[in-house]
Amino acid sequence: MNREQKTGVLYLCATPIGNLEDVTLRVLRILQEVDVIAAEDTRQSVKLLNHYEIKTPLVSYHEHNKREKTPILIQRLLSGETMALVTDAGTPAISDPGEDLVKACYEAGIPVTSLPGPAAVITALTLSGMDARRFTFEGFLPMDKKERQAVLERLQSSTCTTIFYEAPHRLLKTLQLFEELLGGERRIAVCKELTKKHETALPFTCAEAVAYFTEQEPKGEFVLVVAGMDPKEQQRQQQEKWQEMSVEDHMKVYLEQGFTKKDAMKAVAKDRGVSKRDIYAQLI
Secondary structure (H helix, E strand, O other): OOOOOOOOOEEEEOEOOOOOOOOOHHHHHHHHHOOEEEEOOHHHHHHHHHHOOOOOOEEEOOOOOHHHHHHHHHHHHHOOOOEEEEOOOEOOOOOOOHHHHHHHHHHHOOOEEEEOOOOHHHHHHHHHOOOOOOEEEEEEOOOOHHHHHHHHHHHHHOOOEEEEEEOHHHHHHHHHHHHHHHOOOOEEEEEEOOOOOOOEEEEEEHHHHHHHHHHOOOOOOEEEEEOOOOHHHHHHHHHHHHHOOOHHHHHHHHHOOOOOHHHHHHHHHHHHOOOHHHHHHHHO
C-alpha cells in the first residue's frame, strides 16, 4: 500500500429499532457518504435505505459469515474505503457480530467511530419503571448450560436492575427459570414492539409473567427488565447465613485474614447484625 494512502474509517451507525423516524441526521449523512454499508441482514437494512432514498451498496456481515468476511472487510478498509456497519435494529456491536469487526479494526490500526442512536436495552430500561441508577445488561442468556447457570446465580443475589433480550420461542421457559430462582414476587417488566404502534411494557411479578404467557402465545422480540434484590432482603439473607456458623468460627474467618481481635469482633458484629458487646459476651 502506498505510504501516503490513508486507511478508511469504520462508522458504527445506530438505526431504528422500530419507528423509521428514530434515526439521526448524522447517521443518514454517513450512510449516504460511505463507500459501502455492512449489514447484519441486507433485506432488513434495505427498508431503511429505500425509505430515505439512499443508494449506497450493501454487503452482508452476520454471525454465520463473520469468519470469512472480517478479513475481506478489513482489507477494503485498509485500501482506503469508508464503511458503515449497521445491525438489524439498534446500535451495532450489542449482541451482534459487530464487536468482532471492531476488534479487528483496532488490531489493523483502522479508525472506528460510533454514531449514537437507538438501543433496545436503554429504551426498555427507561420504559420499565425500574431503578435505572445501576443496571446490568446480559443480552441473550447463554446457550451453554454452565454459562447460563452462572448468569442466573449472579442474578439471584444482584441488587441492580438486569436486562435481557429474549426470543419468543424461549420466553416462557426463561420466565419460568426466573420464577424458580428469584421467587414469584420479584418484579419484571416484559417489553416488546418498542417504538412501534403496539409498543408494550408490561409490569409483572415473575409469577404473573409466567401465568400471562402460559395463556398468551409470545410473538416478536422481547426485552426483559428484572428488578434487583431488595438490599435489605440481601442483608437479611447474609445475616442468616452467618448465623449458621458459630461466633468462634466466624471470628477465625477474620483473624486468619490478619485482623486484630478488636477489628474481627467489629466485623463479626456487623455481619450478624448485632452489637460488638453481644459478640464479646458470647466469646466469654
